[in-house]
Amino acid sequence: MRHYRLEPGRGLEWLTLQQRAVPTPGRNQVLVRIRANAVGFRDLLVLANNYPLPITPGVVPGCEGAGEVVAIGADVTRFGVGDRVAAAVFPQWVDGPFRFDSAAQLGTMIDGVLTEYVVLDEQGLVRIPEYLSYEEAAALPLAAVTAWHALTAGAPLRPGQTVLTLGSGAVSLFAAQLAVVAGARVITTTSSAAKADRLRKLGVDEVIDYRRNPDWHEAVRELTGGAGADRIVDSAGPLHKSIRAAALGGEIALVGYWLSGDAGAEPIDPELLFNTGAVVRPIATGSRAHFEALIQALTVHRLRPVIDRVFAFDQLPEALTYIGSGGGFGKVIVSHS
Template sequence: MKSYHLDIPGRGVAGLTVRDHARPQPGRGQVVVRVRASALGYRDLMVLADDYPLPIRPGVVPGCEGAGEVVAVGEDVGRVAPGDRVAATVFPRWLDGPFRRDDAAQLGTMIDGMLTEYAVLSEDGVVPIPEHLSFEEAAALPLAAVTAWNALTTGGAPRPGETVLTLGSGGVSLFVLQFAKLAGARVIVTTSSAAKAERLRALGADEVIDHRRNPEWSEEVRSLTGGRGADRVVDATGPLEQSLKSVAVRGEVAFVGYWLSGAAGARPIDPGTLFKAAAVLRPVATGSRAHFLELNRAVAAHRLRPVIDRVFPFDQVPEAFAYCEAGGGFGKVIVGHG
């Protein structure tokens, strides 16, 4: 079997190497998954650049999103069996409830991830995937979809007729759009191009705001909502100040960590802006195994399919990273493992 390894964090793709290994064997409570597809995104670029808040173990197998089939199980494994189609959870120890520091072990940084032909995972670190999804589609779920589900549902899912505002057309925002429409919400999305705006409307967006033409886009959100503001804001791109000015009184801003790496819009917030919002500001860092199981039930019931931008073969992972870094795509970037 072959695996990619990040031998020198901080050098980007140049820090990756490919190694040959013997096929692994599972230990107690572990499973071996033949990885059929994995997914890449901005988070993975941060890891390669050594610009990530969690420790990165030199030599780690990168990639936190992937799906495949169980080919072997260790002693005391009862959740899954050989032949089961599964996806990996990003935080294998975060099973349910609020996130704790003890849950911080993450695939692709502190423990080996999914850019490999065979992955050894804990049985608690995999979930079944909906039957109607391909492996490539299922690989799109573990990070962006779970983050979107957590952002939308923790503390109560949107109600029919409520307004959800999501920022940008990245993976998290596309899932927010899809999930919020399933709940019957009105969805407003910000974007940067007419072409993306057209695709967002085709996915069900009720209103699309061009944030480049209107940097003070919170004013347009207020106008579109009769001055009330959005009941839920999912902020994955910033500026956070505009999100706080867009949210309704007693609403919520789910803050999805775009500030990492000094991203555009990551500037200090005036305490007065925070106070005047009169809303909850909640940091969101992916989600738990329980979140993943919940979203899978919704995906299966509605036969929802992720938006896939492009699929690269396993031997073109460096090219897939370069494509991600160039930006401009729409949907998840997938690596097919064959």
């Protein structure tokens, strides 16, 4: 079987496609034939050794993959041969709050899923909906689970509330889609008229061009009659503007703060935070329970992820180069078919 390996901090030239024997599942493990992966900016950070979690030298990269169970080990009860599954990004985080003893992440600390076959513990897998292709299902484990966690942590999201998503990255796109079907009014920031049109086609109510209007937090206030947004999914920063855009007692899900160079451009004024009464909650992807709840919601509403481009398995370097060039809209997929 073919699989990729990387050396952190060495760049694309140290991302190599290698071969080894197909592994055999042990007790409580299943062997999955990976059919599709998703990749994103997170993978570039791992390559550059600029990621918050430690990266094991020579690790198999990739934390997003979907495929088919082709063999099971002893005492496996959750899956059978032929089941369609996706891997949880944190395979040991089954439920409850995130803890360091559950922090082993696919593709950084432990071998990931950019491989043709992988052995995984049955506790780190979820069934994928029949209506989704493997390519669509591969788009879910990281960005979609993060968006679900961001919208469901804390107070429940109620119909009629205002949700603000920042940018048109994968997490923001999923958050917008989920908020729309939840009956929320959705406001999104983006950088171009073309992306604004595509966002409106997803059901977004209002779009603010942050390049033309860098004081987008003031525009959010104007669009909400001064009230501000009840829920903000902040995956782009800067955080101080999100706080200024929040409603009294609103909730801000802080996602991927390290992705934005200006996320900490201005120190947070304690008086501003106190007067807003906003809750700022860091979001670390999500647990298997989050993933399973997301799949239930997707299945009820028949939601499909936004796919930008699809590359072949041996085109992974080209896929990552494309991501690095910026300007995409939706998930980048690596297909094994």
